[in-house]
Amino acid sequence: MSDLVADLLAGKHSALARVITKIENRSPGYREIVSDLHEHTGSADVIGVTGSPGAGKSTLVDKVAAAYRDRGLTVGVIAIDPSSPFSGGAVLGDRVRMASNAGDMDVFFRSMSARGSLGGLSTATTDAVTALDAFGKDKIIVETVGAGQNEVDIVRTADTVAVLVPPGSGDDVQMLKAGILEIGDVFVVNKADLDGADRTVQQLREMLQGRDGRPDTGHHGATDLGGDATALEANGDGEAETWDPPIVETVANRSEGVDAFIDAIADHGDFLDRTGRRERQTRERYASEIRTLLREDANDLLADELARRGGIERYVDDVMERHTDPYTVVDEVLEPLRECVDERNDG
Amino acid sequence: MSVEQEQAERTIRCLVAKVGLDGHDRGAHVIARALRDAGFEVIYSGLHRAPEEVVQAAVQEDVDVVGISILSGAHNTLVPKILDGLKEYDAFDDRLILVGGIVPDDDKDELRDLGVDEIFGPGASMEEMIDFIHDNAPER
Numbered sequence: 001m002s003d004l005v006a007d008l009l010a011g012k013h014s015a016l017a018r019v020i021t022k023i024e025n026r027s028p029g030y031r032e033i034v035s036d037l038h039e040h041t042g043s044a045d046v047i048g049v050t051g052s053p054g055a056g057k058s059t060l061v062d063k064v065a066a067a068y069r070d071r072g073l074t075v076g077v078i079a080i081d082p083s084s085p086f087s088g089g090a091v092l093g094d095r096v097r098m099a100s101n102a103g104d105m106d107v108f109f110r111s112m113s114a115r116g117s118l119g120g121l122s123t124a125t126t127d128a129v130t131a132l133d134a135f136g137k138d139k140i141i142v143e144t145v146g147a148g149q150n151e152v153d154i155v156r157t158a159d160t161v162a163v164l165v166p167p168g169s170g171d172d173v174q175m176l177k178a179g180i181l182e183i184g185d186v187f188v189v190n191k192a193d194l195d196g197a198d199r200t201v202q203q204l205r206e207m208l209q210g211r212d213g214r215p216d217t218g219h220h221g222a223t224d225l226g227g228d229a230t231a232l233e234a235n236g237d238g239e240a241e242t243w244d245p246p247i248v249e250t251v252a253n254r255s256e257g258v259d260a261f262i263d264a265i266a267d268h269g270d271f272l273d274r275t276g277r278r279e280r281q282t283r284e285r286y287a288s289e290i291r292t293l294l295r296e297d298a299n300d301l302l303a304d305e306l307a308r309r310g311g312i313e314r315y316v317d318d319v320m321e322r323h324t325d326p327y328t329v330v331d332e333v334l335e336p337l338r339e340c341v342d343e344r345n346d347g
Numbered sequence: 348m349s350v351e352q353e354q355a356e357r358t359i360r361c362l363v364a365k366v367g368l369d370g371h372d373r374g375a376h377v378i379a380r381a382l383r384d385a386g387f388e389v390i391y392s393g394l395h396r397a398p399e400e401v402v403q404a405a406v407q408e409d410v411d412v413v414g415i416s417i418l419s420g421a422h423n424t425l426v427p428k429i430l431d432g433l434k435e436y437d438a439f440d441d442r443l444i445l446v447g448g449i450v451p452d453d454d455k456d457e458l459r460d461l462g463v464d465e466i467f468g469p470g471a472s473m474e475e476m477i478d479f480i481h482d483n484a485p486e487r
Contacts, residue, residue, distance in 0.1 A: 091391055
């Protein structure tokens, strides 16, 4: 175990910060660090917060973190902001909103940028959550702008996903239909003191009722709908409980509705435990993590192999000249790998 | 990916911090933007930060550069508090500490003695500062 890992486990803040830096940069040795940390994880609740820019995510996260602190819990926050695809630079401004936890080291707030060139932001986020979990944080909040598949993947790493919707944004709600609406476990209409908040709540409610074709009557849903996936998965008493995402109204900058929001998150946590869904969710998450890592590493392996063979351009030239075609090239490059795997399986 | 490549591609992270009772943030905004355009990741603190908050941000964000903007004249009080806090959390040695703003010549040596790496006053150019960061960013 490296000194850095030992320092992190001993509760040294600068070691935690440096580990996350190594994860972000994919510095040499970061894999060993994350591997060493894994056995110390599993105790934190992970909450994802997403929503359109200006919805009030950072402000709400700040208040939620402060409320958890009042309850004697420690908090880690990862806030993800976009970076410029041109210069690679970024201004990470979420910290500006963290006024309620000023100087409180037990709220560990870290800004990350969506560095385009390195890719794999969801991997980096997962690893950073691992570091915070191993450090001993009770609650970990991952905050990101909900736009695009990348962000959806990121919040999926959370146990509970909260989606923020600002009022008076009928079109925004429309936009949310694609992708985000499906993943929300708790919906928050923030800035609920503004005109149009009631209407937004109403629109959301209507949309959620149609979601996934779930029965909109059941809190403890009657489950004679054989086609319902959750009903099939449930065993034991034969009654599958479905989750109706609650809609919470908040005015984050005045701390209104924060307790209700926290209660909604806790309710969802209870639901996950009660139905055994937390374990299933965790298993799925690890499965997808393994798949992602396999894909990335296999990619790197093949990139090296391509470079050894003189780079991809040579093959492109041949394809352009109609001497060969992309499928044949792939077969050719993969052949040694395939042979090796076959050999091992035979032996 | 080789080690050399990674070092070259390593993204430098800078904290731009406004500390104390000082509402003049135009300069800090301009600098945050210039650093962003130079390809750095910039964490902006917001106005009226206490020294402990600047320390908290510098430690947690694991920045390479701590840029402190002070135009209020309170640098002799506030900067040492920040430096002490960084030392307390073992986050002083491998960090570049820059001060920007109005610092009289008489105070500059004292700040340097305390551990400030460079002081940029009125008239300093962006290129100057960006070059200084590139040349002096800590090896990690």
